[in-house]
Amino acid sequence: xxxxxxxxxxxxxxxxxxxxxxxxxxxxxxxxxxxxxxxxxxxxxxxxxxxxxxxxxxxxxxxxxxxxxxxxxxxxxxxxxxxxxxxxxxxxxxxxxxxxxxxxxxxxxx
Amino acid sequence: xxxxxxxxxxxxxxxxxxxxxxxxxxxxxxxxxxxxxxxxxxxxxxxxxxxxxxxxxxxxxxxxxxxxxxxxxxxxxxxxxxxxxxxxxxxxxxxxxxxxxxxxxxxxxxxxxxx
Numbered sequence: 001x002x003x004x005x006x007x008x009x010x011x012x013x014x015x016x017x018x019x020x021x022x023x024x025x026x027x028x029x030x031x032x033x034x035x036x037x038x039x040x041x042x043x044x045x046x047x048x049x050x051x052x053x054x055x056x057x058x059x060x061x062x063x064x065x066x067x068x069x070x071x072x073x074x075x076x077x078x079x080x081x082x083x084x085x086x087x088x089x090x091x092x093x094x095x096x097x098x099x100x101x102x103x104x105x106x107x108x109x110x
Numbered sequence: 111x112x113x114x115x116x117x118x119x120x121x122x123x124x125x126x127x128x129x130x131x132x133x134x135x136x137x138x139x140x141x142x143x144x145x146x147x148x149x150x151x152x153x154x155x156x157x158x159x160x161x162x163x164x165x166x167x168x169x170x171x172x173x174x175x176x177x178x179x180x181x182x183x184x185x186x187x188x189x190x191x192x193x194x195x196x197x198x199x200x201x202x203x204x205x206x207x208x209x210x211x212x213x214x215x216x217x218x219x220x221x222x223x224x225x
Contacts, residue, residue, distance in 0.1 A: 034213050043114075043201050043216035044153065087153065089214075097166045098143070098214075100153040 004090060009105040018075045020110075022088030022101045025069050033064060033071045038085045038103075047086075048073065059071040075106075083108045114217035116202050120222045123126030123192055131187045131220045141183045143214060144177060146170070153201065159185065164184040189222075195222045 036044035088101040203214040
């Protein structure tokens with residue numbers, strides 16, 4: 001059974017860089033790693049997706065080591081509006097059953 | 111930007127009753143999903159659907175659950191005889207192409223409350 005774990009919570013101050021790691025030891029060989037942001041009473045919102053090495057878009061970077069058993073979401077210069085729960089999403093090896101990580105509650109302080 | 115829309119936003123139902131949750135995926139998407147999120151917990155995969163049939167389902171998706179795409183736009187989740195533990199947020203998601211790893215786009219969910 002795939003386990004996808006994340007730190008439960010993190011606090012940060014405005015303007016700092018935040019790194020959130022997800023451990024996914026049974027990821028599907030061909031599947032990408034996707035990260036989502038969720039605000040209360042809303043659905044998950046896509047942030048970034050990658051397969052290996054490093055991916056960067058206008059809001060985040062994603063670092064994936066060669067063994068792909070973990071990934072790190074990097075949010076540069078967070079603001080108060082980045083306070084949310086962040087989830088990684090992967091497919092379990094050999095299936096298209098998707099597993100969300102346990103979620104990391106990020107609180108950004110002024 | 112196109113969105114996945116879900117109705118109703120909140121559904122209150124008596125235990126034992128049937129409930130149907132509705133979703134309109136993004137129009138050119140081909141793969142559809144239902145997830146649930148019990149209050150305070152992580153999002154859990156229920157089922158994926160493609161080409162008018164179930165592709166994958168989790169252990170949660172037992173005989174009480176069914177999905178259907180009754181027309182070209184709607185995608186529904188039916189719970190036949192609801193239980194108290196079915197109370198949760200239910201999210202629908204869709205994507206264009208699973209093989210090319212296009213990200214899933216989520217609706218804002220239906221809050222299901224079983225009394």
